[in-house]
Amino acid sequence: xxxxxKRSLVERIRFSAPESFGLFMDALRELQIYEDEASKSEPDRxxxxxxxxxxxxxxxxxxxxxxxxxxxxxYLGITLAMQxxxxxxxxxxxxxxDPQSLVPGNFxxxxxxxxPLLDRAxxxxxxxxxxxxxxxEVSAKFNLAQMYVRRDKNGDLDxxxxxxxxxxxxxxxxxxxxxxxxxxxxxxxxxxxxxxxxTYVEGLARRFQERTLMATVQGRxxxxxxxxxxxxxxxxxxxxxxxxxxxxxxxxxxxxIRHDLLxxxxxxxxxxxxxxxxxxxxxxxxxxxxxxxxDLREALMYKRNWIPAQTYLAQVFQAEGNLPAAAEQLQSIxxxx
Amino acid sequence: xxxxxxxxxxxxxxxxxxxxxxxLRMQALLCAFVFCGSASILAGTVAxxxxxxxxCTPATSSSDTSPAGQCCCSVLQKAQHSGGSQGHKPQPPVGxxxxxxxxxxxxxxxxxxxKRTCAELAKEDSEYVALGEEAKYEESQQHxxxxxxxxxxxxxxxxxxxxxxxxxxxxxxxTNKAKRCTAVSHSCAEQSEFEAIETDARNEETAKxxxxxxxxxxxxxxxxxxxxxxxxxRSGYSRAAxxxxxxxxxxxxxxxxxxxxxxxxxxxLVALLILIGILVSPKILGGTxxxxxxxxxxxxxxxxxxxxxxxxxxxxGLTANSQAQLFAAQLPxxxxxxxxxxxxxxxxxxxxxxxxxxxxxxLADQISSEFPEIKGVNLGKFLAFLFLLSRYFSxxxxxxxxFCPGLPSAPNGPTASGRMRSYASLRWGWFTREIIRIAPRAxxxxxxxxxxxxxxxxxxxxxxRSWR
Numbered sequence: 001x002x003x004x005x006k007r008s009l010v011e012r013i014r015f016s017a018p019e020s021f022g023l024f025m026d027a028l029r030e031l032q033i034y035e036d037e038a039s040k041s042e043p044d045r046x047x048x049x050x051x052x053x054x055x056x057x058x059x060x061x062x063x064x065x066x067x068x069x070x071x072x073x074x075y076l077g078i079t080l081a082m083q084x085x086x087x088x089x090x091x092x093x094x095x096x097x098d099p100q101s102l103v104p105g106n107f108x109x110x111x112x113x114x115x116p117l118l119d120r121a122x123x124x125x126x127x128x129x130x131x132x133x134x135x136x137e138v139s140a141k142f143n144l145a146q147m148y149v150r151r152d153k154n155g156d157l158d159x160x161x162x163x164x165x166x167x168x169x170x171x172x173x174x175x176x177x178x179x180x181x182x183x184x185x186x187x188x189x190x191x192x193x194x195x196x197x198x199t200y201v202e203g204l205a206r207r208f209q210e211r212t213l214m215a216t217v218q219g220r221x222x223x224x225x226x227x228x229x230x231x232x233x234x235x236x237x238x239x240x241x242x243x244x245x246x247x248x249x250x251x252x253x254x255x256x257i258r259h260d261l262l263x264x265x266x267x268x269x270x271x272x273x274x275x276x277x278x279x280x281x282x283x284x285x286x287x288x289x290x291x292x293x294x295d296l297r298e299a300l301m302y303k304r305n306w307i308p309a310q311t312y313l314a315q316v317f318q319a320e321g322n323l324p325a326a327a328e329q330l331q332s333i334x335x336x337x
Numbered sequence: 338x339x340x341x342x343x344x345x346x347x348x349x350x351x352x353x354x355x356x357x358x359x360x361l362r363m364q365a366l367l368c369a370f371v372f373c374g375s376a377s378i379l380a381g382t383v384a385x386x387x388x389x390x391x392x393c394t395p396a397t398s399s400s401d402t403s404p405a406g407q408c409c410c411s412v413l414q415k416a417q418h419s420g421g422s423q424g425h426k427p428q429p430p431v432g433x434x435x436x437x438x439x440x441x442x443x444x445x446x447x448x449x450x451x452k453r454t455c456a457e458l459a460k461e462d463s464e465y466v467a468l469g470e471e472a473k474y475e476e477s478q479q480h481x482x483x484x485x486x487x488x489x490x491x492x493x494x495x496x497x498x499x500x501x502x503x504x505x506x507x508x509x510x511x512t513n514k515a516k517r518c519t520a521v522s523h524s525c526a527e528q529s530e531f532e533a534i535e536t537d538a539r540n541e542e543t544a545k546x547x548x549x550x551x552x553x554x555x556x557x558x559x560x561x562x563x564x565x566x567x568x569x570x571r572s573g574y575s576r577a578a579x580x581x582x583x584x585x586x587x588x589x590x591x592x593x594x595x596x597x598x599x600x601x602x603x604x605x606l607v608a609l610l611i612l613i614g615i616l617v618s619p620k621i622l623g624g625t626x627x628x629x630x631x632x633x634x635x636x637x638x639x640x641x642x643x644x645x646x647x648x649x650x651x652x653x654g655l656t657a658n659s660q661a662q663l664f665a666a667q668l669p670x671x672x673x674x675x676x677x678x679x680x681x682x683x684x685x686x687x688x689x690x691x692x693x694x695x696x697x698x699x700l701a702d703q704i705s706s707e708f709p710e711i712k713g714v715n716l717g718k719f720l721a722f723l724f725l726l727s728r729y730f731s732x733x734x735x736x737x738x739x740f741c742p743g744l745p746s747a748p749n750g751p752t753a754s755g756r757m758r759s760y761a762s763l764r765w766g767w768f769t770r771e772i773i774r775i776a777p778r779a780x781x782x783x784x785x786x787x788x789x790x791x792x793x794x795x796x797x798x799x800x801x802r803s804w805r
Contacts, residue, residue, distance in 0.1 A: 018763075018771050021798025026777075026791055028678050071696060078693050085691060139694045146693055206694065260687045308691065 012133055016066050023062035024072045030055035031079060038333070039305045045335025052086060055079050070131055077124035077143060081150075084117040089311050089333045095318060096327055102318055109278045109319065118151045129163075135199070141166070142206060142213075149217060157217050164214045205257050208247050209264060215239040216268040223279045233276070240269050263303035270295030271312050277319065292316050307333050465494050472507055481515035481525070531560050538573055545600040547586065551577035640768045648733045655739035655758070664738040664759070664785045671786070671793030732770075734796060736761035740782035754778045757788040763799050771799045 015021040034051035037043045056079050062072040091111040095101045125147060128140035141163050148160040219236030247253070247261045270292045277288035293316045299309040310329045317326035453461075472487035488508035495501035538553030554574035561567040580586055589596030597605040618626030625632070649668050654661035685695040737760045743753035757779035763770040775791040 015798055018795045018798035022791060022795035025675050025678065025794035028682055029790060032678055032681060074696065078691060081691050081693055143693045
């Protein structure tokens with residue numbers, strides 16, 4: 001990237017006003033406090049709710065007041081997804097209080113409701129996927145694909161698939177002779193070099209995540225497509241397992257990112273298996289649910305109290321009729337009443 | 338003192354003694370004595386008379402009359418004239434004075450056999466030269482009366498025709514000049530004062546400061562010494578009085594632009610157009626118009642870019658229970674917290690509790706590299722003027738904080754949480770770069786960390802924006 005391009009990129013990513021940055025940082029603080037609180041085994045429900053609401057309010061203000069700023073828009077999309085995740089958990093929690101809904105005949109694996117927050121997040125990430133800043137575009141496209149998969153309405157999975165197909169391989173950063181000389185002379189890598197190395201690792205990790213998501217999408221499409229057959233579905237599961245193995249064996253990726261990736265992979269695998277239990281009802285359903293439970297527990301081993309895994313695990317427990325276990329998971333997500 | 342004639346007589350006598358016998362010598366001595374004495378007296382009188390008459394004017398006073406006839410020689414010479422019959426001895430000529438041979442000029446006008454030494458002659462000469470210099474000096478200083486006196490003295494002391502002529506010329510010049518002052522029966526000092534006031538009056542009139550011109554002309558009128566001057570001063574006074582009596586001059590006392598218009602149309606018109614331009618400019622240019630633009634341009638030129646550090650001035654507590662000092666101490670920590678949270682967002686791969694990607698680290702690094710340093714300084718303790726001045730011309734954060742407790746929603750009901758209202762401005766000199774206003778929820782007056790964090794975040798935001 002030339003210096004001119006780099007400067008142009010920096011110009012575009014900057015906040016247009018101190019107030020914009022201030023609102024963004026207020027929201028980021030609340031989100032991080034929310035994350036810290038949510039990672040506790042018994043989080044405070046009011047605090048969780050308040051943190052997320054304040055974060056959403058700040059980002060909304062920022063988005064309305066400074067619509068040209070890209071990072072607040074990006075984080076608004078993320079926060080909307082988090083709020084939707086919480087709303088989803090609230091829906092699951094409502095089932096706990098309504099035993100009729102858990103009766104096998106009435107039980108639906110996923111609450112079929114309109115998710116307006118997801119719709120809004122999709123539109124925000126869609127805008128950002130053409131913002132002109134390559135790094136942000138790539139991340140926005142991936143998040144958009146995630147949102148499509150999560151919403152899973154008419155043709156959303158196909159849209160996600162086409163987005164994931166267009167992604168590119170991470171390019172390894174090649175150091176110049178000057179940089180190598182500088183590194184030798186100073187003994188440490190320059191800031192630019194460290195950033196480039198981090199970017200490369202992020203690219204690698206994102207590629208693994210994309211492959212994981214793609215395998216999930218293909219598996220779900222295979223389950224719903226009666227003509228695709230079981231092989232296609234199994235191939236997806238095999239692909240998921242293969243990607244996991246690759247992640248596990250990749251020493252270039254730092255441990256904390258590797259754990260994130262493995263947790264996500266196991267969660268997606270558990271969610272896929274959970275759906276499978278309802279596609280092929282019969283004697284294998286319980287076995288499949290146990291498999292899903294196992295996968296999701298595996299995910300929680302890599303990331304304790306991780307809300308996506310806990311949410312699906314609560315659903316699995318509800319499907320299994322283990323309401324106390326489901327309540328435990330939901331209380332960990334929503335906080336203690 | 339020996340004169341030329343004396344010297345010649347004694348010389349003849351010595352020659353006689355060297356060539357004659359005793360008797361003859363005695364006879365010859367007597368004859369020579371008589372002859373020399375008579376010849377000497379006769380020669381001296383005739384020579385003196387010839388010299389005087391050739392250069393003297395007939396209009397000399399009666400006291401100057403000598404037995405030999407009318408003469409204008411000096412008093413000393415006149416005395417010599419009068420004493421000439423009492424026995425003049427032949428004296429060596431002045432030119433033969435061993436000490437003054439070169440420096441003392443020949444004085445053909447010396448009357449009679451005057452017995453003066455070379456030193457006396459030199460003194461006389463020096464005095465004459467000094468007097469001449471003094472006269473010239475007084476003339477150059479335009480002290481005509483003094484110069485007149487000096488030249489008169491020079492005329493009196495003149496030793497030859499050339500000197501007399503020169504002195505008379507100087508005397509005439511000084512007299513002519515002195516006449517101009519004395520013609521109106523005033524001294525030179527008075528004349529100068531009069532001219533100064535008159536010039537001042539004319540200048541004030543030209544500058545159209547009619548009130549001042551009027552008073553000056555009045556002064557001239559008071560000091561006028563003849564009819565011409567009086568007429569001139571009166572006409573000037575009338576002109577000025579006419580202007581100062583006009584309506585616009587009287588009203589102009591309360592509203593000067595009226596006077597400006599009548600005294601200088603063009604300048605007033607230009608000023609009026611500029612004023613109208615300034616007043617109308619906000620409508621055309623928007624904002625505060627030309628004044629605002631000028632201020633912005635000045636700000637661009639003078640104010641440096643906020644890229645480095647800012648110092649936190651001791652905040653002001655707006656309410657009695659505000660913890661202003663606590664807020665000031667918390668502010669730098671707030672800055673560090675902002676940095677840390679930004680770093681965390683950049684380093685995280687997944688965003689929070691979701692499987693969504695966090696902000697790419699390359700973008701996060703771009704922003705965080707531009708965060709400035711904020712230091713907390715309790716300026717209230719530093720009273721030195723220079724220190725304050727240096728702080729004034731550096732980036733600083735001025736802040737106010739107030740805790741507003743919540744009110745119960747209903748009587749005896751639960752109290753809502755309060756607000757920590759914080760105001761901060763990022764300033765350099767008299768310019769204000771940013772104004773920050775936040776009001777986060779706070780449980781009590783000590784709960785300042787959220788407010789400090791919010792202010793710090795906005796200051797850092799100002800820094801990253803200043804690089805654009």
